[in-house]
Amino acid sequence: MTGLCGLALLSFVRRPKLRSFATILAAALILWGSLAGAGHFAALLMQESPPTARASLGPAFWTLAVAILAIADAMQRGNFVIPARVCIGAAFCAGFFLMAAAGDFDDLSLAKEFSNNRGIFVTELLRHLGLVCAATFFALLIGVPLTMLVLRKTAVAGFVFASLGILQTIPSIALFGVLIAPMSKLSEQLPFLRDLGINGTGPAPAIIALTLYSLLPLVRGFYTGLSEVAREVKDAATAIGFGARQMFIEVELPLAMPALLSGLRVVTIQAIGLASVAALIGAGGLGTFIFQGIGQYALDLVLVGALPVILLALLANFFFEMLLGLARRKL
Amino acid sequence: MIELRNVSKSFGATPAVADFSLKIENGAFFVLAGPSGCGKSTVLRMINAMIVPGKGQIEVDGQDIRAMEPEKLRRSIGYVIQSAGLFPHWTAADNVLAVPRLLKWSPSRCAARLDALVALLRIDPALLDRYPRQLSGGQQQRIGVARALAADPDIVLMDEPFAALDPVSRAELQDELRGIHARSGKTIVFVTHDMDEALRLATGMAVMNGGRLIQTGSPASILLAPVDDFVRDFLGGESLQLRLLDLVPVEKLMKPGKTKATETIAAGASLKNALNLMLARRRSFLGVEDASGKRLGEIHLNDIVARRDAN
Numbered sequence: 001m002t003g004l005c006g007l008a009l010l011s012f013v014r015r016p017k018l019r020s021f022a023t024i025l026a027a028a029l030i031l032w033g034s035l036a037g038a039g040h041f042a043a044l045l046m047q048e049s050p051p052t053a054r055a056s057l058g059p060a061f062w063t064l065a066v067a068i069l070a071i072a073d074a075m076q077r078g079n080f081v082i083p084a085r086v087c088i089g090a091a092f093c094a095g096f097f098l099m100a101a102a103g104d105f106d107d108l109s110l111a112k113e114f115s116n117n118r119g120i121f122v123t124e125l126l127r128h129l130g131l132v133c134a135a136t137f138f139a140l141l142i143g144v145p146l147t148m149l150v151l152r153k154t155a156v157a158g159f160v161f162a163s164l165g166i167l168q169t170i171p172s173i174a175l176f177g178v179l180i181a182p183m184s185k186l187s188e189q190l191p192f193l194r195d196l197g198i199n200g201t202g203p204a205p206a207i208i209a210l211t212l213y214s215l216l217p218l219v220r221g222f223y224t225g226l227s228e229v230a231r232e233v234k235d236a237a238t239a240i241g242f243g244a245r246q247m248f249i250e251v252e253l254p255l256a257m258p259a260l261l262s263g264l265r266v267v268t269i270q271a272i273g274l275a276s277v278a279a280l281i282g283a284g285g286l287g288t289f290i291f292q293g294i295g296q297y298a299l300d301l302v303l304v305g306a307l308p309v310i311l312l313a314l315l316a317n318f319f320f321e322m323l324l325g326l327a328r329r330k331l
Numbered sequence: 332m333i334e335l336r337n338v339s340k341s342f343g344a345t346p347a348v349a350d351f352s353l354k355i356e357n358g359a360f361f362v363l364a365g366p367s368g369c370g371k372s373t374v375l376r377m378i379n380a381m382i383v384p385g386k387g388q389i390e391v392d393g394q395d396i397r398a399m400e401p402e403k404l405r406r407s408i409g410y411v412i413q414s415a416g417l418f419p420h421w422t423a424a425d426n427v428l429a430v431p432r433l434l435k436w437s438p439s440r441c442a443a444r445l446d447a448l449v450a451l452l453r454i455d456p457a458l459l460d461r462y463p464r465q466l467s468g469g470q471q472q473r474i475g476v477a478r479a480l481a482a483d484p485d486i487v488l489m490d491e492p493f494a495a496l497d498p499v500s501r502a503e504l505q506d507e508l509r510g511i512h513a514r515s516g517k518t519i520v521f522v523t524h525d526m527d528e529a530l531r532l533a534t535g536m537a538v539m540n541g542g543r544l545i546q547t548g549s550p551a552s553i554l555l556a557p558v559d560d561f562v563r564d565f566l567g568g569e570s571l572q573l574r575l576l577d578l579v580p581v582e583k584l585m586k587p588g589k590t591k592a593t594e595t596i597a598a599g600a601s602l603k604n605a606l607n608l609m610l611a612r613r614r615s616f617l618g619v620e621d622a623s624g625k626r627l628g629e630i631h632l633n634d635i636v637a638r639r640d641a642n
């Protein structure tokens with residue numbers, strides 16, 4: 001409560017840097033405070049209940065979400081230098097893990113759910129990351145040459161963006177579903193694909209779908225970034241004798257870097273979210289817990305899947321923010 | 332020497348430069364002048380192969396530029412544009428050294444060259460570590476000129492380099508450039524549509540219109556004998572006569588001998604300066620003195636009005 005009041009009061013502090021810093025502190029207080037409180041009350045409740053009962057996180061839990069958002073926002077506004085950001089991030093995780101290690105959460109159902117699934121959790125987390133990395137990799141593999149093509153031949157740009165735009169509008173479940181039929185046909189016809197483990201269901205169609213979704217934001221981001229490098233600068237570079245390759249490496253790439261990173265950030269975060277849906281076609285990932293939880297009406301199981309997805313997205317965002325900060329420093 | 336022979340270039344259907352022939356001697360400060368859109372930049376960019384002419388031939392030092400590797404040719408020709416076009420992600424020093432680094436000069440040679448350029452263009456060394464956005468327009472343009480001169484090219488192309496500057500920085504950079512040209516004997520091809528700038532700098536000049544060459548010659552010869560109304564109007568229309576006065580030094584019209592004049596003017600000043608001073612002080616004649624203040628003679632309003640230019 002004190003933390004919340006503090007947070008409200010802080011909006012009156014004038015100096016932006018100080019305000020950001022204080023906001024982070026207050027939010028951290030709320031976060032740790034309510035987590036510890038939740039663990040404490042759960043333990044109290046559990047003393048009087050049979051061991052199969054579960055203590056779920058109530059609405060108070062959602063103040064946590066507000067606290068996390070406040071922290072993320074304050075970090076953005078405070079415009080802290082990168083080492084400071086890393087320290088703040090690390091301090092959080094450390095606090096969280098210390099509390100977990102001390103057994104503060106042991107009686108919370110979320111923690112119970114988590115420890116029940118600990119073995120598969122790691123596997124599914126890694127699978128989720130695998131899907132995201134593979135999709136991003138293939139999106140780059142196809143997207144970079146596609147960007148080059150669109151930059152060179154403006155005539156095809158309209159066509160490429162229109163097609164990618166249509167892909168983007170297909171609902172994700174539909175796209176995953178649509179891919180099942182042709183993929184199973186393909187693996188029936190070509191035995192070597194089957195040997196590689198490529199089927200109508202499983203990771204292969206999931207990666208294909210995620211890659212297709214990634215293409216539009218990637219190509220659009222890269223295209224705008226590279227085409228917005230000031231013409232006079234490129235002109236001057238040509239005029240004093242830069243060749244095409246030197247121009248790309250020494251002028252276009254560094255100047256477009258912030259835009260390229262922004263594009264990649266959108267793609268990665270989008271893939272982290274969409275990869276949850278991949279569980280529906282048997283590709284695994286954190287979505288497994290979400291859909292199982294929905295099936296069993298076990299909200300905490302849903303959270304075991306959903307919270308890490310959110311955290312991953314925040315982490316990816318943080319990571320790209322850092323890279324962007326580095327890239328922008330000179331511009 | 333730069334020579335263009337019957338060069339034409341069209342963008343789509345509209346011709347930008349048509350049947351253009353021009354010889355620019357070594358060591359010239361050659362000004363290309365003409366109204367907006369007449370093809371000045373196109374001519375300049377054809378000289379360093381940024382634009383390939385549709386027809387005709389361009390030679391630099393007797394060699395057809397089509398036979399040269401474009402990047403190599405460009406590294407041997409300095410180039411400055413209006414907005415400086417500095418690389419925003421490089422410091423001023425890195426910008427200046429762009430071409431030497433493309434040419435793979437050793438770091439020590441680069442450092443020595445940087446020092447020389449800083450001295451030559453009177454660049455404040457404190458500016459060297461700044462990024463272009465941290466520099467004023469005048470400072471940026473100074474860096475732009477230094478970058479063009481960095482690899483000591485024999486030819487420098489300048490496309491309205493000072494057009495965006497305030498009058499003070501412009502005059503400063505013009506003086507700097509004129510000094511560098513006089514000392515180095517480089518060939519400078521300079522595009523401008525500012526007639527005063529053209530007259531102040533040029534040793535030779537060409538007036539273009541609609542992609543064609545209308546007249547070439549020394550600034551004075553063009554001012555004295557414009558071939559047609561277009562050139563006359565372009566050179567200043569009604570103020571043409573005043574511009575002409577700018578070209579003639581006082582000593583040319585001075586009557587040598589003793590003088591009782593109370594107002595004096597330097598022998599090297601222009602007739603325009605003299606006329607200005609006469610109007611300001613309500614005099615019909617002025618004393619003329621040399622740099623040491625010794626009186627040489629006097630100059631009379633009547634002589635200015637009745638002069639027949641002998642340039």
Ligand SMILES: Nc1ncnc2c1ncn2[C@@H]1O[C@H](COP(=O)(O)OP(=O)(O)OP(=O)(O)O)[C@@H](O)[C@H]1O
Pocket residue numbers: 342346347365366367368369370371372373374524
């Ligand atoms: N890349 C291009 N594509 C199409 N048309 C062009 C191109 N470059 C120049 N032009 C056209 O060619 C003509 C000459 O242009 P240029 O840039 O040489 O004029 P300029 O004399 O330098 O004009 P300004 O004084 O305004 O800079 C203009 O009509 C212009 O519109």
Ligand SMILES: [Mg+2]
Pocket residue numbers: 371372373490
């Ligand atoms: Mg121009």
